[in-house]
Amino acid sequence: MNDSKDEAVRNLGGELTLEDLREATIAQPTRAGRMTPAKLRDLVTEREGQSYDILDAPAVTLSARHPWDPAARLDVYQPGRWDTTYNLIYMSSDFAPNSASFGYVDFVAPADSVYLASVRFSGHQTSLRVNGPWGVVSASSATTSDHPTVTGVWNGTLGANLHFNFSFRGGIIGYIESIEIYQVS
Secondary structure, three states: OOHHHHHHHHHOOOOOOHHHHHHOOOOOOOOOOOOOHHHHHHHHHHHHOOOOOEOOOOOEEEOOOOOEEOOEEEEEEOEEEEEOOOOEEEEEOOOOHHHOOEEEEEEEOOOOEEEEEEEEEEEOOEEEEEEEOOEEEEEEEOOOOOOOEEEEEEEEOOOOEEEEEEEEEOOOEEEEEEEEEEEEO
16 A cells, blocks of 8 residues: 555545455454363352352353354344354444444253353454343453453353343454353352
């Protein structure tokens, strides 16, 4: 790009050509494998100040490829992209308030138990805030190579509904990788 086009991009007021867009590079978020129960247990113990035994497999896993389960569902208002190829949900942050994305999860407890909700995400200089019966919890991601997890603990009874919502703050876009709900003891 020449200097005048660079200045237009900086000011966000200029017109970009197709050639300019072809030269642009867009980072593809990386995918990390599922967090091990031991690593998740350590994370939750650090955040909650209490140790929980986490079962090996989550009771429910929700993602772009699997947004519904008989016990839970995932809804997103204004997703930037619902990418089943990479199994990511792109969500706009509060950078543009009129186009920000918001996610919602509903889960029905299959038994009286303590449950751990875990939301794994990535993004460039953004934070994910999760609001549920545990209050508001958040974590930050410096780069798309980071894969932080936000967690919340809920005491559920058979047939009770867990509802929580989430959204990104800062940055421009964030990526939801997966939402897992574990029954813990």
